[in-house]
Amino acid sequence: MHKFEKRILLSPPHMSGNEMQYIQKAFDDNWVVPLGPNVDRFEKDIATYLQEQEIYPIATSSGTAAIHIALRLLNLQEKEEVFCSSSTFIASANPVMYEKAVPIFIDSEKDTWNICPASLLRAIEEKKKTGKIPRVLICADLFGMSARYDEITDICNSYGISIISDAAEALGSSYKNRKCGTLGNYGVLSFNGNKIITTSGGGMLITHSKEEANKALFLITQARDQAPYYLHSEIGYNYRMSNILAGIGIAQLQVLDSRVEARRNVYSSYKNxxxxxxxxxxxxxxGYRSNRWLSTALIPDNTRISASQLIAHLNEYNIEARRIWNPMHKQPIFEKNEFFHTESKPISEYIFQNGICLPSGSNMPDDTVYRISEIIKLAFQ
Known part of the structure; x- marks a missing residue:
């Protein structure tokens, strides 16, 4: 079988064709700054899409920035500990380090690959012995699959722990008819170029009160105080989304449902x-509905090829694939941080070693999925 002439990418951006009208409008009106009508509308459109009564989105320069601001709203202190998913991209944990705090990593469970409630309870029990239970949990929704929020929320409510729901990969997904990004005390979305919809780069912080939204807006615009001159009483950041990029987001959000269906179809085709x-x-x-941002699969132990070998095989045919996230507790930068699990072989380590992400673009035709599948079959012969 011949290799693809043009490389098949893992998750390329998929434009709707309507983005330029909003970009052009920003240029025509000279709104080429990190505020403006497109930003305001994009926030309102996200609020409408998420279908929650008390919700106040704030557009940011990235999902990472949104997590950082959520931690600031929670008044995270230096050396304070924060529970965090271990199986995730490092952007979930990095903002904890920005505040000179300490991430404590929690293992995954096998049904969703997200935070294991039993492992979280074990971590809490251990921390109770020190008299200092962390006040914050950063819970990632991997590859579009929601975490087990009923159990996790019950646990966190029992111990006064605030949840930052990192739904960077899960816009368009839902848990028991509630949209991902709305399931914590704060929610985080990402519009990076590889996400299900994109603004090139950008994110969204989801808050549940107008007061917190105003505080977030204050922090992401350099924390400028009300005064007839530049006055600053606390540290702020240049984290506001550009009005031009928000215009891309407006058009992208209009086709989100079709993008979700397309990626779910890609997943179904691979499985078939x-x-x-x-x-x-x-x-x-x-009760779960995943956007199937990436189609992922596990290769069982004692199979003739490994995940790395299958990725190398696909690369020979000009197909991009990649491993599942390398757990945070295995990263050199976090080698001294605590990690809690209940399985003798941590689930996050197993899915990293045995998992693979397949090309999942919403603009990928089914005959391409079929051809990739046939190439995968060759590797197992």
Missing amino acids: YLVDTPLIFLDEPE
Whole structure:
């Protein structure tokens, strides 16, 4: 079988065709700054999409910035500990370090690959012995699959722990008919170029009160006090989204539902075409609806090829694939940080070693999915 002439990317941006009208409007009106009508509208459109009564989105320069501001709103202190998903991209944990605090990592569970409630309870029990239970949990929703929020929220409410729901990969997903990004005390979305919709670069902080939204807006615009001159009484940041990029977001959000359906179809096709291979695909538990941002699968132990070998095989055919996130507790920068798990073999380590992310673009035709699947089958022969 011949390799693809043009490289098949993991998750390329997919433009709707309507973005330029909002960009042009920003230029025509000279709104080429990090505020303006497009930003205001994008925030309102996100609020409408998320379908929550008390919700106040604030557009930021990145999802990472949104997490950082959530930590500032929670008044995180230097050396304070924060519970955090271990199986996630490092952007979930980095803002904790910005505040010179200490991330404590929690293992995954096998049904969603997200934070394991039992491991979280174990961490809390251990921290109770020190008399200092962390006040904050950063909970990532991996690859579009929601975490087990009923259990996690019950645990956190029992111990006064605030949840930052990192839904950077899960816009368009839902848990028991509630949209991901709304399921914590704060929510975080990402519009990076590889996400299900994009603003090139950008994010959104989801708050649940007007007061907190105003405080967030104050912090992301350099914390400038009300005065007839430049006056600053606390540290702020240049984290506001550009009016031009927000225009891209307005057009992208209009096609989000179709992008979700397209990626779900890609996942279904892979699962159907590869049914006779050893690959194990992660099904949706009851009450979950994933956007299938990336189609992922596990290669069981004792299979003739590893995840790395399958990725190398696909690369020979000009197809991009990658490993599942390398857990945070295995990163050199966090080698001294605590990690809590309940399985003898941590789930986050297993899915990293055995997992693979397949090309999942919403603009990828089904015959391409079929051809990729046939190339994957060759690797198992």
